[in-house]
Amino acid sequence: MAIPVRKYDAVVVGAGGSGLRAALQLSNAGLKVAVLSKVFPTRSHTVAAQGGVGASLGNMGEDNWHWHMYDTIKGSDWLGDQDAIEFMCRTAPEAVIELEHFGMPFDRNENGTIYQRPFGGHSSNFGEKSVQRSCCAADRTGHAMLHTLYQRNVFANTQFFVEWMALDLIRDHEGNVLGVTALEMETGEMMIFHGKATLFATGGAGRIYASSTNAFINTGDGLGMAARAGIPLEDMEFWQFHPTGVAGAGVLITEGVRGEGGILLNKDGERFMERYAPTMKDLASRDVVSRAMATEIKEGRGAGPNNDYILLKLDHLGPEVINKRLPGIREIALQFGNVDCTKEPIPVVPTCHYQMGGIPTNYRGEVVVPKDGNANTLVHGFYAAGECGCASIHGANRLGTNSLTDLLVMGKSSADSMIKFIKENDTHMDLPKDAGAFSAARLLRLDTQKNGENVYEVGNAMRQTMQAHCGVFRFPDMLEKGVAKIKEVAERAQKLEINDKSKVFNTARIEALELENLIEVAVATMISAEARKETRGAHDRADCHDRPGFVNGRDDQSWLKHTLWYKHDNKLDYKPVNLQPLTVESIAPKARTY
């Protein structure tokens, strides 16, 4: 049976922050846009961001984008591309002001300007002291931002396909991208969205880990689709473990708590971050804080009956500040930590939070792959933005608030590139005759599988393997075993079986398809991590700590380069980091202290 086809100028997959920002730009340009989302747009995971969006507005004191750029490069442990980082930091103030004009309910200062709070790794004057750069709406910044962007799209009359799951990227024999196949969840019907330009804004895949702050929907669908279509994934070994997930529950507690003055304590009541980061203390970069916490726990100084968590103390801020600036945290601490944080500390542990890697792009959001000796050849008609893209702004470790900055800046930037591209390529390229056959075969396999594997069991095996073999601290033997194990799990994931055969809102089918995407990300992560023989940012190898000649275990001579993982044969390739910014001087690698 022929698969129905609908034609659009632009196809956007994902309706979180970057997808909505891009969609708005595309709609306002008068293009015919289809935005596909697995969930109603305001349910996308941007909604859960808490602490703020980083931009050097300078509302609280002197600040400038160059300092923000320095902090981001240092935070990235020099793996970030400096052109992309300059672009984001320079554009950030404009992006935030624009959002305010859209109606975002930012907190305010007495003089009516946007309130900004301190955040981890953000400093003034190139690392001198902490700076207030995080523009926030209490501790619900992501919620306020996502709703504002959705509302703006209502105004712009953007066409949404809600509860549609994209299945596969469509490429022709020359590799040009022509759109996606997608499944309407309510009816179980498949359709081809044929676009002149296609944007992936599908978010992260934090659900590859057992302990994660991420929503259930964060299953790396864009990454899975890209990998299956032969696009490499960049720097997948770099996963951010957020210092403060509620112990046991994994729910996020914003770094804004520490921005407002909260501190971390071990079981002896010691403010241990003073030992690990004498200047920035509790507001050091996330990788540094998470590693310090894990070290405290490993050395027996964790709190609680099993010495397995750290205490986040904020009662000294007083109920007034907590209720005004951190009301959501108070709710979460009560609901998930069983504590009243105006009186007691919150038990927290480092928890998987953000994927620094993703689909390789440049700072214009254009997907780039190595071809004929050029490491950054454009893939015709293909774009990626937000957490699923890798520009690379965050390198080996993202700074807090930069995820929201990234999705605003890159969402708009990728849409601008698409608008230009569509102007220059104003006809749909022909779909290959068998477009959709691959997706149809995957669905058929799933519906007819007998004696297959259980989705929950395979998913658990994946999550446990990633957690045990590829966590905050990584060990060479564990990584090696992890590679073998995750390949085994990936084998099992090829034979997933579901009992639900209904056409109507078959969530078992959706979860199986999501697991097929997650497993690509898990394999990419483990293999990339095993191969990188250094410690850099969030990738901490126990056998690569303070070696003579290598600062903090980092090996710039051999490893100042981006990983590229290909699904085919699990091949690894590498490409250089761009140390050249757009208009200012390069910031050369040096030792990283906070």
Next chain:
Amino acid sequence: MKFIIERYDPDQDQKPYFKEYDIQLEPSDRMLLDALIRIKSIDDTLALRRSCREGICGSDAMNINGKNGLACITKIVDLKEPVKLRPLPGLPIIRDLIVDMTQFFKQYHSIKPFVINNDPPPEKERLQSPEERLELDGLYECILCACCSTSCPSFWWNPDKFVGPAGLLAAYRFIADSRDQAVNERLDNLEDPYRLFRCHTIMNCVDVCPKGLNPSLAIGKIKEMMVRRGV
């Protein structure tokens, strides 16, 4: 623990029915959503929406022992056994615990949920005092879960004509925004026997809101503005 869940798959069932589950929970299962996921790991045909599992995305609203709420922030220990779960009342059922929310969002869209300001945007942010910003607290936090509107008898009777508590809360969020210039237009939009005035202050919306918001208060303020405008 015993659960009784309303099931309906239009692909195979003539009409909805109740199915009983008796499951062994683990100590890590703290919230109702944890229990539902455990049930789903045994019976994958059970369909429900869920995402953030922390009460901010608004996906997993359902009727829990007769009262609307979010499964992910409803503690299991607080529930009376057997736990009876039904889809949100008053909206068409798509399948099991999943309802068709088209009408709910239509009403939300009808209040023009965006700041209207026709002045050319300044170079910097539009200034707003902390006091003006405070007016938005208790309004902008809505997660569009629909717990309120689907517990409102007026919305059950006239979902196509009455905006409902969620939509009206949003309407007041924009009326109250010092940056918005369309207050009169917004009041005109609601001046209608049904759109606003079907609210009879039954207060179910306040009782069920999982975010502790008060749509009834916001509706009262809109009514007051209308009266004041009239004199």
